[in-house]
Structure formats: structure tokens, C-alpha cells
Amino acid sequence: MEKSEEEVDIEQISFGAESFAENPEPRCPCLLLLDTSASMSGDPINELNSGLTAFKEELATDSLAMKRVEVAIITFGPVEVKKTFHAASEFTPPHLSTTGNTPMGQAILEGIDLVGERKGEYRSNGIAFYRPWIFMITDGSPTDAWQSAAAAIKEGEKSKAFAFFAVGVKGADMETLGKISVREPLKLQGLKFRELFLWLSNSMKSVSRSVPGEVLALPPPSGWAEL
Amino acid sequence: MKTLLDDAGLPVRLGSTLGSGGEGRVYTVASVGGDSNTADLAAKIYHSPVSPDRRKKLQCMVSGQSDPLQKLTAWPISTLSDQNGSVCGFLMHKAAEAFPVHHIYSPAQRKREHPEVNWDFLVNTARNTAAAFHAIHAHGHVIGDVNPNLVFVSRDSRVRLIDCDSFQIFGKGKYFLCEVGVPHFTPPELQEKSSFSNIIRQANHDNFGLAVLIFHLLLMGRHPFAGVYTGSGDLVLEKAILDFRYAYGRNARQKQTKPPPNSVEPSILSQTIRLYFEQAFSAAGAEPDGRPTAQDWVSELDAFRTQLRACDDNPNHHFFASLPHCPWCFQEQHLDISYFIPLISDHNGGSFNLIRVWARIEAVPPPKSVNEFTYPPFSITPAALPPEAQFQKIMGVLTKVMAAFLAFGSLITLNPMFILTAIAASAGLLAHRTDTNKERRKREHRLNAARKAFSTLHAQWKREVGDGRFEEKLRELERIKADLEALSRQYAREKDLLQSHSNHMDPRDLDRLKQNFAQKQQQLQNDLLAGPDQLKNIIQASQAQRRSLSTSLEKAALNVAQAEADMTVL
Numbered sequence A: 001m002e003k004s005e006e007e008v009d010i011e012q013i014s015f016g017a018e019s020f021a022e023n024p025e026p027r028c029p030c031l032l033l034l035d036t037s038a039s040m041s042g043d044p045i046n047e048l049n050s051g052l053t054a055f056k057e058e059l060a061t062d063s064l065a066m067k068r069v070e071v072a073i074i075t076f077g078p079v080e081v082k083k084t085f086h087a088a089s090e091f092t093p094p095h096l097s098t099t100g101n102t103p104m105g106q107a108i109l110e111g112i113d114l115v116g117e118r119k120g121e122y123r124s125n126g127i128a129f130y131r132p133w134i135f136m137i138t139d140g141s142p143t144d145a146w147q148s149a150a151a152a153i154k155e156g157e158k159s160k161a162f163a164f165f166a167v168g169v170k171g172a173d174m175e176t177l178g179k180i181s182v183r184e185p186l187k188l189q190g191l192k193f194r195e196l197f198l199w200l201s202n203s204m205k206s207v208s209r210s211v212p213g214e215v216l217a218l219p220p221p222s223g224w225a226e227l
Numbered sequence B: 001m002k003t004l005l006d007d008a009g010l011p012v013r014l015g016s017t018l019g020s021g022g023e024g025r026v027y028t029v030a031s032v033g034g035d036s037n038t039a040d041l042a043a044k045i046y047h048s049p050v051s052p053d054r055r056k057k058l059q060c061m062v063s064g065q066s067d068p069l070q071k072l073t074a075w076p077i078s079t080l081s082d083q084n085g086s087v088c089g090f091l092m093h094k095a096a097e098a099f100p101v102h103h104i105y106s107p108a109q110r111k112r113e114h115p116e117v118n119w120d121f122l123v124n125t126a127r128n129t130a131a132a133f134h135a136i137h138a139h140g141h142v143i144g145d146v147n148p149n150l151v152f153v154s155r156d157s158r159v160r161l162i163d164c165d166s167f168q169i170f171g172k173g174k175y176f177l178c179e180v181g182v183p184h185f186t187p188p189e190l191q192e193k194s195s196f197s198n199i200i201r202q203a204n205h206d207n208f209g210l211a212v213l214i215f216h217l218l219l220m221g222r223h224p225f226a227g228v229y230t231g232s233g234d235l236v237l238e239k240a241i242l243d244f245r246y247a248y249g250r251n252a253r254q255k256q257t258k259p260p261p262n263s264v265e266p267s268i269l270s271q272t273i274r275l276y277f278e279q280a281f282s283a284a285g286a287e288p289d290g291r292p293t294a295q296d297w298v299s300e301l302d303a304f305r306t307q308l309r310a311c312d313d314n315p316n317h318h319f320f321a322s323l324p325h326c327p328w329c330f331q332e333q334h335l336d337i338s339y340f341i342p343l344i345s346d347h348n349g350g351s352f353n354l355i356r357v358w359a360r361i362e363a364v365p366p367p368k369s370v371n372e373f374t375y376p377p378f379s380i381t382p383a384a385l386p387p388e389a390q391f392q393k394i395m396g397v398l399t400k401v402m403a404a405f406l407a408f409g410s411l412i413t414l415n416p417m418f419i420l421t422a423i424a425a426s427a428g429l430l431a432h433r434t435d436t437n438k439e440r441r442k443r444e445h446r447l448n449a450a451r452k453a454f455s456t457l458h459a460q461w462k463r464e465v466g467d468g469r470f471e472e473k474l475r476e477l478e479r480i481k482a483d484l485e486a487l488s489r490q491y492a493r494e495k496d497l498l499q500s501h502s503n504h505m506d507p508r509d510l511d512r513l514k515q516n517f518a519q520k521q522q523q524l525q526n527d528l529l530a531g532p533d534q535l536k537n538i539i540q541a542s543q544a545q546r547r548s549l550s551t552s553l554e555k556a557a558l559n560v561a562q563a564e565a566d567m568t569v570l
């Protein structure tokens, strides 16, 4: 009896390990990189906030996605980790407000690190996972050096470490976005954040239960993107 | 809703939506031929026009229906046609009051939504799932797309397989294929196929998916191939399946994989079940008919069901009777994971569900964190000096000049007149000093008082208007929760102690102990039940407080600004 008491003290159970035991479903991580620079003030940030709420509500309609999709949020600038990865069932949309400039490069690099760390936790806890998505939304152009971020994205896409998507809101520097993202950046129609997040949620649902074959049939982004 | 006709030509009216998938939408049925006694029926209507091949498949399924299929699956009872006579869907049995099997094999969701489900229920569900698979196979069909949403479980652990129109159907001398599949449930021999569109699936393929489902049900939602990979790089689940890297298997070490930390291992199961898993997940299993069949599983799980027993300490812990200890108590005591939570009656006669109560506490939104107190810029005119002080100020200057002059004069002349006048003038200077000093002291005093008043109010603001009180309460509730969780363990320990200390234990001692703990438990439960309201009250109080405090604070800030300005004129 005493011996086992000792074991308990030595064996440190991290919160992560415990929650993985209670929900060992394969994870589908989705990192949102959100531009909250001053230019997003007013309607854009309000629409972004309500889009996040719609995102959660839509995920909640799918009990399997709720256990599998994990959401994290990094805002910039300044770069701030608003939400670390948690199962969608534990995700409460934050209320974002605007600040500062657009250090997009730094945000991307930190985002890639965050995804890498989470994958490490999955690995050591025996949790299967789908390719993470990094989803960036911006209305400006980077105010910092973005070249190393672009290189990191290229590398990550090549090794299938993650998939990176960029969405430009009115005023975004689409040309630079095109240089940063390997995938063609998409331009948001007006302020259709809600439609964008509904699409993202439905895409995450399909990712979290994909069928064999390389190409994943995602719903077309025609409801929110200028094509 | 447009009219639909069933195979007998009877009009079918649809009710509300039950669910929707990639291919169709599923509805309740309001009536068939005017008869509304249709609560046990459902109808699937496809999103897009039905192809001739699918129509033939549905017709073949309808004509091949049987009692066991109708009981264990949502098999098509009749096709449904639109007013043009084209088939657009089918009628089937509704999975009534049922939920997808992943709702109960996933511990967190099971505890939250089905806390009454214990391990014996999960064993039963596994057995019933195997029985449903067996019925399909016995008819020459194959499920093909085994996945967590396939099996619907009702409250008595009976199951019904849904999405039957995607199964591989054998009829009229041909196969209607199943063209889909979920990789995590796909056997190794099919893992590398780029598509299922021309593959005839075998029951042995289903038996892989079945073993994976049973593994999830018996072993707390874990996937048999989701282990910790000790090789380098990432190992995706599909690849682990392909390589036969069964994480709990005999050869796991050779395969560079091991069970996840804190997982419940197959050692809590019977020898035969463990062997079945080994077989189903091994290379030998991938050979034709290599895996345990659905029927094998039914007989073994039937035998296993009768060998379970309830734990002495926690009656809701069920486990294989041949084990020396309760594995769920072990998990609780050593790893701090409670897989099965006790349902204890509370004073209301209902049952207290910690997970649910805690969820209610967590659902109370914390108050918005309050930024620093800000106030508008004040425009302030310093208060004029009182008339004496003002007069004294002018007089003071004059006297100063005079005194200097007189002092100088008296120095060089040493005339007593001069000296006397000089003394008088100096006295005047002093008099002036005392007057302005008085005013300054008064104003300084006022400034200090204003600052003190402000900082007192500000501290109160920070304490009461921010999320301080809320956080404090939340911490307290967390402590109560931890105490409550520790209680049953503490009880077990003290009971052990009591029993080990006395050879002839007085049963009354045990009763007293029990009563004592029951009281403690009641108290803690009540405290938690009151939690959500207490948190809401704190938020309300802080909002009211915020309104009244911000008015007072603004006044206090104005006072400070005024007092500071008043100092500048001196």
C-alpha cells in the first residue's frame, strides 16, 4: 500500500495526458491566425467575432467533430496566443479587439511552433492525428520580415506537416500573401466571415472522417470567396 | 413537402429531420397511407437523383429483407418515389432513442451524457454489435464502410446498424458494391487501394472493422493501432494498420510501438478476447477468412458477459471476475482517472452527477475583465486664494523690499530708528509667511485626503468590479470538487483501516463511518450545486457595484485633479 502511494507521487500526470485518456479520439488540429491590427476595427472585427461564434456552433452539430477538431487562436499584432489547442467541445470563442500593427511573419512562425508542440503531445500520448490546418485571415500586409515565414510554410507543406491557407479581407496585400502561402490565397467577399467559418467548420468535419485517396473533397468556397 | 409513394402506391408524408449526411437527408415519417402509426419509421431522401444502379440496389435490398435484418439494421422496407415515379429514397426502421456508438465508447462524452452506462453495458453493446454484423454476413452481404456512426445504440444496449444503402449487397447473382470506407477502420489489405469503386469486399474485411469497434468499446475509446511509436518520424494510423503495428500486441516492441501512457490494456480481458484481437490485427488475420468472425465474437462475448462482477467498493465498477483487483479502482487510485462515476442518490432522491454539475459551473461566463478605470479629462480652474492671503501676498512683496532696504540702511548707519523699523518690517514678513503657509497646509491636506479617498475607492474597484471575486469563488468550487472526488478513495482507505485494526469489527463502526462520509458528501454536493447561482450573483453584484463605484470614483478623481490644480497657484 505504501509503495503505491509513492508511485502516485512520482508519476506526474499532466492535464493533457488525463484528458487524452478521457477523449482518445484522433485529433484534427486547426490553428487560426487572425489579424487584429488597427485596420480591422469596426465592422470587420465584429464580423470576425461573430464568425468565430458561428464556427463553434456549427462544429457543435457534429458530435464526432466535437471530439476530434481542436482549435487554437493566435492574433497579431502584437502576436498573442489567445487559445492553445483544445477539443472543440472545450473551445469558447474569444472576444477579439483590435490593436497594433501586422507582424504576420512572426505570427506564422509562432503558429508553426505551436502546431509542432501539439503534435509532440499527440505523439507521446499515443493520439492519432490528421494533418493540421493553419488558417490565416488578414486585411493588410506584413509589417515585419515575412520571408522566413514563407520558407517555413513551403517546407511544412512539402513535408505534409500542415496545410496553410490564407484569406485576404478587403485591403489585404494579395500579392504578398501569394508569396507567403503555397496554396492560392483566397479573397473574402465583403465581410462574409460567417460563411467563411461555416465552410471551415464543414471542411474540418470532412477532414476528421476522410475517405481514402489523396484528394480530399472539400466543399467549394464559393459562398464566401471571390473566385 | 411533395407527395411520395411507397411500393404499394400509398402516399407517405414526412415529418421532421433526423439527420443529414453526404448522400441524403433522413426524416421521421408522419404517415403512410393516412395511417399515422409510424413512429418507428424513418425515410431517407437522396440529395441528388438516384442512378439506375442505385435504384436496382435498393429494389434488391427491399426484396431481400428479412426479420433479423429488419430487427438489427435500418434495412430498406420500401423504396419511395416522387410524383414522376422516379425512386428518390426509401423507408426504413428508425433507430429510436438511440445514439451513435462513439457517444459511449468515448469516456468523456459517456460520463457527460450517459453516466449510467457502466462497463457491463459496453460489453453488451460489443456483443450486440457483433450479432448485427453476423446477421449481415449470414445474408451474404458485407458492410464495407465500418465507421463510428454506423452503429446506433439504444438505452438497453441493443444496436441497429444504419446507412445500409451503402453496404455491399449480394443479390440476383451480382454484387452491388460499397464504394466508401473510413481509413481508421479499413483493414491493412485494403489500406493501399486508391479507391473502392471496383473492389469486392469480404466479410473478413468487416471483421477487422468489427474488432476495432469492439476494442474501442471495451478499452475506453482507444484505437488498437494508436500507440506511441518509438521509431523516428511520424507514423500515421493508416500506416500503422498497414504494418500490423498493433500497439498492445505480443510483437509491439518489435514493431516499435507501445501502448499510450495511462491506457487501459487488454490484460483486463479474457484470454480468448486477447487472442482474438491479436489475430484480427495480425498479418495472419489478413489472409482469407483469417480473422475471428462476427459469430466468434458473439459466442465469446456471451461467455465473457457472465464472468463479470461488481466491485465491492464501487458497485458501478464492473470487471472480469478472474482479475485479482478492480481495474477501474486501480485507474482511479494510481492514475487519477475515473472512468465510471458513481451515481449517488442525493437528498432530492435524484442523482448527483459531478460531471454535469461541474459543466453547469463552467458554463457560467466569467465577467468581462475590467480594464483600468478611465475618466474623461477634467477642465479645472484652480480655486482663488482667500482675500487675506492675496492681500498678504502683495504686502509680502512690498514688505520684503522694504525690509531689505531698511536692513541695508541699518547696517550702514547703525541708526536705532532704522533698526527698529527693520525689526517691525521683518515681523510683517513673518506674518505674511504664516498666512500663506496656512493656506498651503490647508490645500496640501485637501490633496492628500483626495488622493487617499481615490486610492481607497480604486482598490475597491479592482477588487470588486474585476473578475477577482469570481475567480476566488471558482477556485473555491474547484477545491470542493477535488475534495468530493477524493472522498470515495478516503472512505475506502478508512474502511480498510477499520477492518485491518479489528479482527472482530463492530458493524456499527462501519455504519458510523458510512454515515459520516455520506454527510460529508452531501455537504460537498450541496456546495457544488449552489455554485452556478453563486457565480451568477457575483457577476450581478459586480455589475451593480461597477455602476455605483464608477460614479464615486469619477468624483474622487475630479477632487484629486482639483486639489492638484489648487496647489499650483501657491
Ligand SMILES: Nc1ncnc2c1ncn2[C@@H]1O[C@H](COP(=O)(O)OP(=O)(O)OP(=O)(O)O)[C@@H](O)[C@H]1O
Residues within 6 Å of the ligand: B018, B019, B020, B021, B022, B023, B024, B025, B026, B042, B044, B074, B092, B093, B094, B095, B096, B149, B162, B163, B164, B166
Ligand atoms: N434509421 C435511422 N434512424 C434514426 N436516424 C437515422 C437513421 N438513418 C440515418 N439517421 C440519421 O441521419 C444521419 C445521416 O444518415 P446516413 O448516414 O444514412 O446518411 P448518408 O447521407 O448516407 O451519410 P454518409 O454520407 O455519412 O454515408 C445519420 O447520421 C443519423 O443521424
Ligand SMILES: [Mg+2]
Residues within 6 Å of the ligand: B021, B023, B163, B165, B166
Ligand atoms: Mg451513406
